[in-house]
Amino acid sequence: MAVRNISTDSPEKRAAGVAASRIVESRMVVGLGTGSTVAYTIKELGRRIREEGLEILGVVTSYQSEMLAIEAGIPLTTLAQHPELDIAIDGVDQIDSRLYAIKGGGAAHTREKIVSSSSKRFVVVADESKTSKQLDKTVPIEVLPFAKTLVVKKIKELGGKPELRSALRKDGPVITDNGNFILDVDFGVINDPENLALQLSSIPGVVEHGIFSNVDELYIGKKDESVEIIRR
Numbered sequence: 001m002a003v004r005n006i007s008t009d010s011p012e013k014r015a016a017g018v019a020a021s022r023i024v025e026s027r028m029v030v031g032l033g034t035g036s037t038v039a040y041t042i043k044e045l046g047r048r049i050r051e052e053g054l055e056i057l058g059v060v061t062s063y064q065s066e067m068l069a070i071e072a073g074i075p076l077t078t079l080a081q082h083p084e085l086d087i088a089i090d091g092v093d094q095i096d097s098r099l100y101a102i103k104g105g106g107a108a109h110t111r112e113k114i115v116s117s118s119s120k121r122f123v124v125v126a127d128e129s130k131t132s133k134q135l136d137k138t139v140p141i142e143v144l145p146f147a148k149t150l151v152v153k154k155i156k157e158l159g160g161k162p163e164l165r166s167a168l169r170k171d172g173p174v175i176t177d178n179g180n181f182i183l184d185v186d187f188g189v190i191n192d193p194e195n196l197a198l199q200l201s202s203i204p205g206v207v208e209h210g211i212f213s214n215v216d217e218l219y220i221g222k223k224d225e226s227v228e229i230i231r232r
């Protein structure tokens with residue numbers, strides 16, 4: 001998997017991220033996703049707090065989004081204090097025409113799924129390269145280290161080819177924010193994401209998989225910096 005650099009400037013990601021930030025209104029509790037695209041949303045929300053007096057509370061999905069939100073000056077709360085969020089905004093790794101998505105390229109999908117599932121409205125931001133007719137990218141699966149061998153066996157029985165995600169600047173595997181491993185699994189073209197999601201969730205030791213079926217709206221940033229919005 002390529003190195004993820006959240007500081008790379010991308011006009012199309014910025015266009016999508018900033019456009020989505022405009023639907024946030026004062027008094028909202030907002031789920032803050034992880035990754036390079038939603039980083040633009042987080043920064044823009046910080047600007048609106050400073051310059052427009054926007055009053056929101058954020059719920060983060062990772063150490064990365066926590067650090068960005070603190071830097072942007074977004075006051076934070078927790079799911080324990082605010083179990084129902086008004087909106088969650090996040091990135092995606094791939095999204096199809098029915099708005100089924102694959103997430104977890106940054107190993108943050110477990111908390112992202114919990115936060116987005118706690119939200120009345122789930123909006124994702126992406127550049128055009130993330131859109132696809134069908135899902136065919138590897139599916140990140142967070143796994144309890146204790147259960148790795150069993151999960152690998154069960155995934156192979158489902159026809160998947162799992163690969164343990166290795167860390168880039170540490171020897172050995174990636175360890176998630178929750179202390180677990182990530183398996184990146186090649187299933188080829190995923191014709192029935194709902195069914196695969198159910199099968200993966202039923203494997204003991206799978207903490208969470210990266211198939212999302214709860215996206216309400218997609219903001220696609222284009223090269224000319226226009227933004228297309230697709231609603232479920």
Ligand SMILES: O=C[C@H](O)[C@H](O)[C@H](O)COP(=O)(O)O
Nearest residue numbers: 035036037091104105106108
């Ligand atoms: O684990 C990471 C998340 O699911 C990200 O939202 C996803 O990987 C998209 O990130 P980016 O906007 O950097 O492509």
